[in-house]
Structure formats: C-alpha cells, structure tokens
Amino acid sequence: MTDKARAYFQIAASSGVPIYRQLIDQVKTHVATGALKPGEFLPSVRQVAAELEVNPMTVSKAYSLLEKEGVLEFARGQGMKIREGSASGDDLTKREDQMVPLLKEVVVKASQLSLGPEKVTRMLGNIWKREADHE
Amino acid sequence: MTDKARAYFQIAASSGVPIYRQLIDQVKTHVATGALKPGEFLPSVRQVAAELEVNPMTVSKAYSLLEKEGVLEFARGQGMKIREGSASGDDLTKREDQMVPLLKEVVVKASQLSLGPEKVTRMLGNIWKREADHE
Amino acid sequence: MTDKARAYFQIAASSGVPIYRQLIDQVKTHVATGALKPGEFLPSVRQVAAELEVNPMTVSKAYSLLEKEGVLEFARGQGMKIREGSASGDDLTKREDQMVPLLKEVVVKASQLSLGPEKVTRMLGNIWKREADHE
Amino acid sequence: MTDKARAYFQIAASSGVPIYRQLIDQVKTHVATGALKPGEFLPSVRQVAAELEVNPMTVSKAYSLLEKEGVLEFARGQGMKIREGSASGDDLTKREDQMVPLLKEVVVKASQLSLGPEKVTRMLGNIWKREADHE
DNA sequence: GTGGTCTAGACCACC
DNA sequence: GTGGTCTAGACCACA
Secondary structure (H helix, E strand, O other): OHHHHHOOOOOOOOOOOHHHHHHHHHHHHHHHHOOOOOOOOOOOOOHHHHHOOOOOHHHHHHHHHHHHOOEEEEOOOOOEEOOOOOOOOHHHHHHHHHHHHHHHHHHHHHOOOOOOOOHHHHHHHHHHHHHHHHH | OHHHHHHOOOOOOOOOOOOOHHHHHHHHHHHHHHOOOOOOOOOHHHHHHHHHHOOOHHHHHHOOOOOOOEEEEEOOOOOOOOOOOOOOOOOOOHHHHHHHHHHHHHHHHHHHHOOOHHHHHOOOHHHHHHHHHHO | OOHHHHHHHHOOOOOOOOOHHHHHHEEEEEHHHOOOOOOOEEEOHHHHHHHHHHOOOHHHHHHHHHHOOOEEEOOOOOOEEEOOOOOOOOHHHHHHHHHHHHHHHHHHHHHHOOOOHHHHHHHHHHHHHHHHHOE | OOHHHHHHHOOOOOOOOHHHHHHHHHHHHHHHHHHOOOOOOOOOOOOOHHHHHHOOOHHHHHHHHHHHHOOEEEEEEEEEEOOOOOOOOOOOEEEHHHHHHHHHHHHHHHOOOOOOOHHHHEEEEEEEHHHHOOO
8 A cells, every 4th residue: 555645646735726626636637537437446535644744634625525526435434436427437528627717717817918819829839848848 | 086996906806816916916917018107106095995895904915015026116105106117118028927827837737637739729719719709 | 832922022012113024023033043943833823913912913914924035934724934945054144134234324324424433333332332231 | 596405415215214304314414513503594495395306394394393302493584594502513422322323223133143243343344345435 | 723814993104 | 195004803714
C-alpha cells in the first residue's frame, strides 16, 4: 500500500485553491480520462491523509462531496469506490464540460480588456507552446 | 455628479469574488484600457459606497491596496487619483499581461484532461460566439 | 498559552502611529533579530486581539499586509507563519537596513538646522547614555 | 514680490509629513538659525499659497498654530511677523532642542534592533558623507 | 480551531 | 470635502 494516494493526487499546498477542491477535481479528472474506472476503489481517507500530509477531515470532506455528487459510492467496510453509473471509460463530452467554465471566464475577461478572439487564440497558442517546451 | 461610480464599477454581489477584489480588478482594467488616465480622480470612497450600496470600508480597502500597489496616488484632502507613472494611454501589452495567468490555467487544465490545443481553441471559439449572440 | 502575544508585541496606545503599523514593525523587527524564525507560527489574530485589547480586525489587517509584503505566509486553518524565504537567522544587514531611513531623516534635519556631524554625534551619544541610565 | 515664499519654504508634496507641519517646522528652523529675525514679516497667506500651490487654508492653519505657540505675532492689516520675544539671533540651544526628539527615536529603534551606539554612529557618518557627495 | 470579508457607525487628520 | 483608523459584531471558508 505504498504511495497509492500519491499516484492519484498531487496537491499544490499554497495555490490558493482549497485542498478539498483539488482532490475533488482530480478524482473527476481521473474518472473522465478513464484512469479510474467504475467499481474501482479509492485509497482510504487515512492513507491519502497520511501520504499527502493533509488533515483527514479534508480528505473526508472531498469524498463526501463526491458521494453527494454521485461520482463515488460508499461500500460499507471497504471504502469509497467509483460509482457504477459514473461516466464509463473515456468520456470526451464529460472532459470538455470541465473546460467550459474556465473558457467562459476567459471570454468575459477578454471582453473587459477589449481583446478579440483572434488575439486571445494567438496568445493561448503561444503559451501552450512555451509550456510544452518546458517539459 | 450622478452615477459617476456606477460608470466605473459594477459589482457582482455574490460571485464568490470579494467585493474589494472586484473593485481593484476593475480599476486596473480601466487603467489598462485607458478609460482612466493618469492624474484623473476616482469617485470618492463615500460616493462609490453610496451608489454601489456597499460599506465605505470595503471601498476604502480597495483604494488603499491599489495605492500600496502603486496604481493610485493619495492626494490629501482631495481624494485618490491615478498615479502619474501608471501605464499611460492604452497599453496593449499591459492588457495582454492581465490575460496570461488565466490562459495558463487553461493550458494546465486542458493537459490534465488530455485535451489538445486545437480542440480547446475550437471550444473557445464556440463559447465566444454563443456569448456574442446573447448580447 | 499564556501571554504569548504580549511576549511579541507591545503597543503604545496613543503614539500617533497606527496600531496595525506598530504590529507590522514589530513583526519585522523580530524576524530581523531572529526572535521569530521562518516556519514559526505567530499567535492567532484572536489571541493577540484579546491580550492587547484591540480589535481583531486591526490585528488581521497587520497580518494581511505582512502577507502581501511576503513576510508572513498563510497556512489555511492553522494560522500565520513566518515565510520560509524570509530573512533566516539573525541578519545584521537587514537590521541595519531598517535603521537607514531614520538616519537619513537625522541628516536632513541637521542640515536644515546647520548642525554638523560632530555635534549631532555628540548629542546622540549623550541621549544614548541618558536613556541607558534610566533603565 | 516674486518668489518671496519659495525663498522660505520648500514643501515635499508627498513625503507623508502634512504640509502645514512642514511649514511650521520650516518657520521655526528659520527663526532658530536667524534667517528670520524678530519683527520681520512673513509672506502673506495668499502669496505663500499661490507660489507653493497649496490651499490657503493650509497656510493659514500653519500661521495660526505658530501664533498660538508664540512664534508669530499678528500685526493687523500688515500680516504675520516674527514675535519680538522669539529666540533672538542664532540660538544654538534652540536648534539642538529641535534635534532631540528625532535622536531619541534613533536610540529606541536601535535598541529594538540590538544595534550598539558605535555601529549606529558609524552608519550615520556613512550616510552623512554619501548625502554630502550627492550635492 | 484558523483567517477573510463585510457591515454599521464613530472619530481623526488633512485640505 | 477627502481618506485613515478603529471598534463591535456577524458570517463564511478552510483544516
């Protein structure tokens, strides 16, 4: 049971984004990309908490909210697993849906700054290339 | 002197973003677009507070932080004005700089979701068109 | 957990200098002298407020500004701690830097009064000795 | 009557020090150094206000406070003049007295920073020399 | 438990 | 008139 949690989650301690939100987003992403399949178990609250050095309450909160959203399912005595109904396999639509809110923000901010779609698209391309080079 | 504040600021009461942050961002945007020029006075704390129906302290906090950042200058007994050194006229580079952090987020999230630049660009275009239609 | 705050801060109720400024200066001084080391937690806002009998918001303002300046770091749910990058150990240079502005004032005022360096130095020595005797 | 005010006063618009305080200090300094002698008239409120481009109320406030302190005397229909009883000629003691509060501040701050008199004196000497070079 | 944000209302210094 | 500071007390997000 070594490093099982760290395989799934990487938290950026001080990125402004709440830790529980980071956990939630990453589970969703893994489900959307198919890295986590329906029926599969997630590492336990304690395990995640220990490995990521965060408060167990924080992990628990993330799992609870995911359960309420219908992404996870509580299997008594065994832990949390990906819900059967959950986006099977690699669902492109679901992944795209996760991008939409952020892209809307981009449109709004660009309008405020009077930057047209072409200009923004060009900037986005440049940033993408630069990031790719860094890797 | 009617509605001077409302011409500059529109706050989204409960968007999660703190009011004082919204004010700060909007002043910066107006400076970047040239809507507010160096030397120009901002509406007084009390005026903004009254028109937007927020607490004067909230506005004051925004102005103070903008002063600390060097965007505003305090003219004693007269109010706050745009600092002379501040981005004069309509500075395209400065406006673009304000877009960068958001676009970086897009790149990161897209990578997590294994969405390529073409796909994201297409999505962005669609959202942009849809937003335009709504107006 | 008694008097933790009073060990770090002593405010001069009505010295003209705003309370939040006094707090800021004292944190900086403690960091510069090494009394507060990187990673160390400061007493909580509420604790300081209670012990010094000032409003929590006043303490909060001081802490926030120190965070903006990069001296403190906000550990969510745990409090404020000295930022890792902050002047480690006992940094003589940093302490001296804090003296410079005041000494510049001395030079300016002395020039206005046509008082030479020797005279001022002698006066400073006398005052120092007198203060020492009082203790 | 050209530039009479500017010969006596130089205000640093945004030095943090209130304008009326700067005016008061400078009158006192000029009296202490003998640049302004008892019986001599100061430039009128309007003249000072116009030449320094400050609000007449501000100049008036400075003059009033100086009158209350016994430095100035109001000569009806002629303006403000240096009070007869005021420090005659070049009073060294009076000039030194004006330095004391600032030097006390130096001692206090130095103690807080654990900087000894020798070190501070050396720093003061250096700053003095540097300032002299700049002129 | 932690700090962050906001409100309502007061007083002050400055112009 | 301007902003700056402080208080008292409330609610929220996060760990």
